[in-house]
Amino acid sequence: MEQPPFAEEIIQWYQKHHRDLPWRHTLDPYQIWLSEVILQQTRVAQGLPYYQKFVEAFPTVYDLAHASEQEVLRLWQGLGYYSRARNLHACAKSIVADHRGEFPKTYHELLKLKGVGAYTAAAIASFAFNETVPVVDGNVYRVLSRVFGVDDDILSTTGQKNFRKLADQLVPAGQANVYNQAIMEFGALQCTPANPACLLCPLSAMCYAYQHGKQKTLPVKIKKGKVKDRYLHYLVVRLGDKVLMKQRPEKGIWAGLYDFYLIETKQPRKWDELNDPVLNEIIQQQPQVEKSELLQHQLSHQRLHVTFYSIVLNGNLVKEPHYSAGKFYSREEIEELPKPILIDNFLRNNHL
Numbered sequence: 461m462e463q464p465p466f467a468e469e470i471i472q473w474y475q476k477h478h479r480d481l482p483w484r485h486t487l488d489p490y491q492i493w494l495s496e497v498i499l500q501q502t503r504v505a506q507g508l509p510y511y512q513k514f515v516e517a518f519p520t521v522y523d524l525a526h527a528s529e530q531e532v533l534r535l536w537q538g539l540g541y542y543s544r545a546r547n548l549h550a551c552a553k554s555i556v557a558d559h560r561g562e563f564p565k566t567y568h569e570l571l572k573l574k575g576v577g578a579y580t581a582a583a584i585a586s587f588a589f590n591e592t593v594p595v596v597d598g599n600v601y602r603v604l605s606r607v608f609g610v611d612d613d614i615l616s617t618t619g620q621k622n623f624r625k626l627a628d629q630l631v632p633a634g635q636a637n638v639y640n641q642a643i644m645e646f647g648a649l650q651c652t653p654a655n656p657a658c659l660l661c662p663l664s665a666m667c668y669a670y671q672h673g674k675q676k677t678l679p680v681k682i683k684k685g686k687v688k689d690r691y692l693h694y695l696v697v698r699l700g701d702k703v704l705m706k707q708r709p710e711k712g713i714w715a716g717l718y719d720f721y722l723i724e725t726k727q728p729r730k731w732d733e734l735n736d737p738v739l740n741e742i743i744q745q746q747p748q749v750e751k752s753e754l755l756q757h758q759l760s761h762q763r764l765h766v767t768f769y770s771i772v773l774n775g776n777l778v779k780e781p782h783y784s785a786g787k788f789y790s791r792e793e794i795e796e797l798p799k800p801i802l803i804d805n806f807l808r809n810n811h812l
């Protein structure tokens with residue numbers, strides 16, 4: 461079958477311009493899967509050291525499956541979206557338990573794995589097994605929408621279906637591996653969101669957006685829902701060189717990671733407006749309290765307004781209290797705990 465000019469141009473561009481990245485040198489589905497999960501919602505420069513750390517710590521799917529959740533989360537620390545790490549771990553376990561340590565070889569079988577969606581299944585199926593199936597990520601939406609003038613909302617179900625159909629028609633049989641890498645790389649380096657390099661682009665003659673000056677309006681992305689404000693008051697309770705920390709619940713932000721004792725309010729609140737049983741108990745011991753600056757921390761749909769209250773308990777007067785909401789950890793123990801980056805930064809900046 462004759463290759464469509466679009467695919468041909470994209471592959472030729474890729475052969476000249478692609479970055480040399482470690483996961484492009486392997487056909488091992490495990491390493492490809494690791495790289496794809498790590499790189500979701502993460503830039504290559506940020507994800508690369510994590511990929512290297514994971515491959516080094518867990519060279520095979522067996523090593524990852526046999527690791528503790530704490531080890532996996534600790535290594536993941538700083539990448540955010542921690543459910544990805546938990547799914548990664550669960551998926552490794554199921555590959556070992558249910559597939560004798562071997563990744564399924566087809567897109568449809570891969571899709572059945574826990575935490576493996578259409579994007580990751582297509583990436584593994586095409587990069588490791590060269591199955592003719594398109595990957596469709598943010599870069600691909602942008603390139604297709606601009607080149608073919610598709611103005612469907614990429615966040616809508618119909619839009620995604622239409623893009624998927626177009627992507628299906630474009631992927632060249634027998635070359636899915638290189639084509640998929642190529643179109644994603646093209647979106648990442650050439651047809652970038654804010655400043656596409658149109659003047660040097662081999663597709664400009666066939667590109668709808670370039671021909672019609674629509675680079676800024678394509679792709680269409682209609683954001684729904686507004687950002688929610690949350691007010692977090694952390695009590696950083698110290699006793700000697702230990703700090704009170706606790707594991708977060710299984711649901712919600714930073715699920716399963718460790719942070720300090722938290723009081724959350726619906727509105728901004730000052731220190732003397734906080735009312736909480738653990739705080740009331742601590743205050744009775746008349747500790748020294750030091751308040752941090754108010755920090756803002758942005759998550760995808762939430763804006764966190766965070767204040768840390770450093771509280772030093774008097775070790776002479778107090779035996780280690782048994783707060784139901786946490787446990788005192790030494791500096792070495794804290795180092796091993798998986799923590800949100802906001803908490804890790806606070807610990808480092810305050811030499812805790």
Ligand code: SF4
Nearest residue numbers: 651656658661667670
């Ligand atoms: S001409 Fe511009 S908008 Fe069109 S594909 Fe090339 S870089 Fe993207």
